[in-house]
Amino acid sequence: MSTRDDLTTAMAELLWERGYAATSPREVMARAGVGQGSMYHHFSGKHELAVEALSAVIGEMTGESSLLEGGASPLERMKRYLSVPRAGTLGCRVGRMTQDPQVVVDAELIAIVANAFDTMLGRWEQTIAAAIAAGELPASIVPADLARTLAAVIQGGYVLARAKGEQGPMDAAIRGAVSLLDAAHAAGTDD
Amino acid sequence: MSTRDDLTTAMAELLWERGYAATSPREVMARAGVGQGSMYHHFSGKHELAVEALSAVIGEMTGESSLLEGGASPLERMKRYLSVPRAGTLGCRVGRMTQDPQVVVDAELIAIVANAFDTMLGRWEQTIAAAIAAGELPASIVPADLARTLAAVIQGGYVLARAKGEQGPMDAAIRGAVSLLDAAHAAGTDD
DNA sequence: GTCTATAATCCGATAGAC
């Protein structure tokens, strides 16, 4: 692994653990095991290093929401993606960025985050529309709205889990969403 | 307004705008319009000032979730509280704290946040249980689970709104949750 | 390409005059 990769890996870890504002170049270099000057050889500074690290993280994670696209019925795919194990107390590596004041102000960083959410929400919308078309959810549901509701359940689950320092609230939030989807399914649908 | 109140007010504002870790005593004093030493006369340091400011904020906000307890039917109360106007791009003054690494590590601060969520979740649970008892929601719903789901929709709505820098995702997430509750209501319930 | 040394600034906190 190159020195450059060591630096992006260390930055990605620290972005998750501490966020952007609270992570210093010094810490990144210490974790990567390189000297002070190396980072400024490969990157123009903290900002550019974070852009590259965050892009790499999102590249990995975007693959996960493709679980919404696999073989089962649309509603089954929705429940399958909701139920992916998520370590609530660690927080979401992408969603956490939105609470960092320095990230929200940084046009390039926040654009990367917004883009990742757009990709995921697009997959949600398509799957929800398919569920409605298949009669698994009532026609009163607006796919663009429910997509944001379910993405919010996941993001909010992280918030509740971190507030308590426990996994429980995350799992409960997911169970509640699934039970609501099941109840809506049982309502005047035609399957 | 006393110097002490000026300091807690300034700290409360900065906790909202920037979070705990990113707020320096220097900024608090500047916003409050007092000199360096004044803060250390009234408070032992940044931590104690934040404890007092956060407690005050939560005191104000906890009143809001009592909207779940008013006169209408349980399901109407749930929808009423979900639909309270919330400025998504500003973030939640309480939920935001859970993403601050210095807050999560501070036992006293995180306990204040956890307590605020517990109070709100308790009100959600009671109202949901009442809705089930009234036949407005199916008996398959677990109040403790759905309480966390709906609290998560609100918290996650803030995350999505901040990611886009727009109010839209917050409102959409709420609309989706309300439509899901309506669909669940229409399902095999007995009213 | 990597390192050490150092810049200027800010951090949270303290000391002590008034």
Added chain:
DNA sequence: GTCTATCGGATTATAGAC
């Protein structure tokens, strides 16, 4: 009770030897 001055250490970044 409020102020200014200052501490020791951290910050992001640059300079320049190797």
